[in-house]
Amino acid sequence: MxxxxxxxxxxxxxxxxxxxxxxxxxxxxLYIDIVAPQKIAxxxxxxxxxxxxxxVLAFGGWLAFDDKRDSRFGLRQFLMVVLLGYCxxxxxxxxxxxxxxxxxxxxxxxxxxxxxxxxxMRTRLRIEAVVLFLVLSVSVIVINGGxxxxxxxxxxxxxxxxxxxxxxxxxxxxxSAVAVxxxxxxxxxxxxxxxxxxDWRVKLFAAGLVFSCxxxxxxxSARTGLVCMAVLGLIVLLQMxxxxxxxxxMGLGLLIAxxxxxxxxxxxxxxxxxxxxxxxxxxxxxVWKWTVDYVIENPMGGGFDAYRGNSFTYDTREVEQSGPSTxxxxxxxxxxxxxxxxxxxxxLGEQGWFGLFIWLLLQALGIIHMQRxxxxxxxxxxxxxxxxxxxxxxFALQQTQIVFLAGAAFVGIAYQPFILIVIGxxxxxxxxxxxxxGEAVPVRTALRPSQQQxxxxxxxxxxxx
Amino acid sequence: xxxxxxxxxTHGLMVVMVxxxxxxDDLDSDPPTGGEDGEPGGA
Numbered sequence: 001m002x003x004x005x006x007x008x009x010x011x012x013x014x015x016x017x018x019x020x021x022x023x024x025x026x027x028x029x030l031y032i033d034i035v036a037p038q039k040i041a042x043x044x045x046x047x048x049x050x051x052x053x054x055x056v057l058a059f060g061g062w063l064a065f066d067d068k069r070d071s072r073f074g075l076r077q078f079l080m081v082v083l084l085g086y087c088x089x090x091x092x093x094x095x096x097x098x099x100x101x102x103x104x105x106x107x108x109x110x111x112x113x114x115x116x117x118x119x120x121m122r123t124r125l126r127i128e129a130v131v132l133f134l135v136l137s138v139s140v141i142v143i144n145g146g147x148x149x150x151x152x153x154x155x156x157x158x159x160x161x162x163x164x165x166x167x168x169x170x171x172x173x174x175x176s177a178v179a180v181x182x183x184x185x186x187x188x189x190x191x192x193x194x195x196x197x198x199d200w201r202v203k204l205f206a207a208g209l210v211f212s213c214x215x216x217x218x219x220x221s222a223r224t225g226l227v228c229m230a231v232l233g234l235i236v237l238l239q240m241x242x243x244x245x246x247x248x249x250m251g252l253g254l255l256i257a258x259x260x261x262x263x264x265x266x267x268x269x270x271x272x273x274x275x276x277x278x279x280x281x282x283x284x285x286x287v288w289k290w291t292v293d294y295v296i297e298n299p300m301g302g303g304f305d306a307y308r309g310n311s312f313t314y315d316t317r318e319v320e321q322s323g324p325s326t327x328x329x330x331x332x333x334x335x336x337x338x339x340x341x342x343x344x345x346x347x348l349g350e351q352g353w354f355g356l357f358i359w360l361l362l363q364a365l366g367i368i369h370m371q372r373x374x375x376x377x378x379x380x381x382x383x384x385x386x387x388x389x390x391x392x393x394x395f396a397l398q399q400t401q402i403v404f405l406a407g408a409a410f411v412g413i414a415y416q417p418f419i420l421i422v423i424g425x426x427x428x429x430x431x432x433x434x435x436x437x438g439e440a441v442p443v444r445t446a447l448r449p450s451q452q453q454x455x456x457x458x459x460x461x462x463x464x465x
Numbered sequence: 466x467x468x469x470x471x472x473x474x475t476h477g478l479m480v481v482m483v484x485x486x487x488x489x490d491d492l493d494s495d496p497p498t499g500g501e502d503g504e505p506g507g508a
Contacts (some may be wrong), residue, residue, distance in 0.1 A: 014483055123495045128481070137475075
């Protein structure tokens with residue numbers, strides 16, 4: 001009851017402040033999409049359509065009060081609209097209409113919001129505000145899980161994250177992937193933030209938050225999280241000059257940490273190697289095979305939750321060493337309606353080849369665009385120019401996306417609002433940087449060639465325009 | 466107890482954040498120059 005009153009008061013405060021700054025309503029919707037406060041404040045909020053109110057206010061506030069001159073509709077936003085339309089069509093033709101419409105009920109909102117979000121993010125402060133609100137919203141779940149893990153409440157399917165619910169971000173594998181992939185954004189905020197400028201308190205909070213993010217895969221014992229941590233570690237290592245030294249330090253740190261890890265975690269991580277004896281891992285492989293066969297017969301996909309039609313029998317092998325002899329135990333398992341356990345196969349099975357292509361294009365363009373921004377604005381960053389924050393943010397968003405996509409190979413999170421919001425931020429940063437560069441061009445053309453050489457080629461050099 | 470403490474910490478930070486945003490002129494339009502860390506017109 002206390003948390004219900006608290007969260008209701010929080011929403012009322014932010015809704016009220018939005019009367020002065022309508023952009024805040026966009027942040028409220030983002031928060032509701034990520035945290036789902038209706039699940040926590042079960043005694044008050046479920047009776048109020050807060051999500052609908054926030055969306056109407058966010059969209060209405062932008063339509064009525066916001067300056068739209070700097071809003072741009074980019075290629076990736078167009079791709080999201082195409083994906084939305086295609087998902088709508090496959091939902092109408094879905095093999096399992098009831099569950100397809102249930103999933104459609106939240107997917108269309110997440111896709112539409114991600115398409116709309118960049119239109120509102122016209123200024124540097126708004127971009128930072130969305131990143132910060134996203135991080136703080138995820139932190140609601142991550143800090144809770146981190147503290148409970150330290151206090152010994154972890155274990156696969158055991159760690160209770162605020163609510164007794166195993167859906168959305170409250171599911172162990174999903175929050176593990178999201179928590180680890182969020183780390184680069186936390187580090188960017190700690191260094192480049194202006195809402196909470198970098199000082200010892202910000203650095204302390206950021207360090208605690210990163211630690212919590214790393215604790216989530218341990219607390220939930222989710223193997224997806226371990227994959228994400230490995231990929232993030234690899235990306236960090238690749239950026240370092242003394243790779244061997246840092247790799248050795250990481251290995252040493254891991255060796256020291258190993259005895260302190262709960263046995264529930266180390267036991268479960270051990271099943272990554274010995275996947276043949278693990279039912280969960282074997283199921284994934286069977287579902288993936290089934291999905292490919294299914295799409296060969298149904299190239300347009302089966303609509304949301306098409307996996308409900310699957311059924312298969314397979315054997316698990318367990319090898320035991322008993323003295324000089326080896327005992328192999330084979331068990332026959334039959335399974336039905338098993339979820340995809342992979343975003344790539346989720347897209348393939350539900351939306352067919354076309355849907356998977358659009359989704360992959362959306363993701364690939366994000367990585368390419370962020371790489372371009374990172375390179376083009378690097379000099380502005382190195383010279384401490386006013387727009388020196390763009391290159392590190394592009395890199396952080398790219399890292400977040402890559403780590404998420406690695407985790408997405410093992411859990412069905414293709415339409416997760418978190419990654420769609422990250423895509424929205426990427427779109428906003430891309431069009432913001434293009435606009436700034438465009439504004440800088442007249443300065444360059446007004447200068448003589450000798451003066452242009454003095455300014456150099458970095459876009460940041462023209463940012464005073 | 467952990468739940469309440471987590472909610473207060475994170476939501477408290479979000480309230481401080483939106484309160485600060487309300488008074489920032491650069492929320493709706495970028496300043497012509499500056500507006501960054503350590504520069505006039507910034508935080």
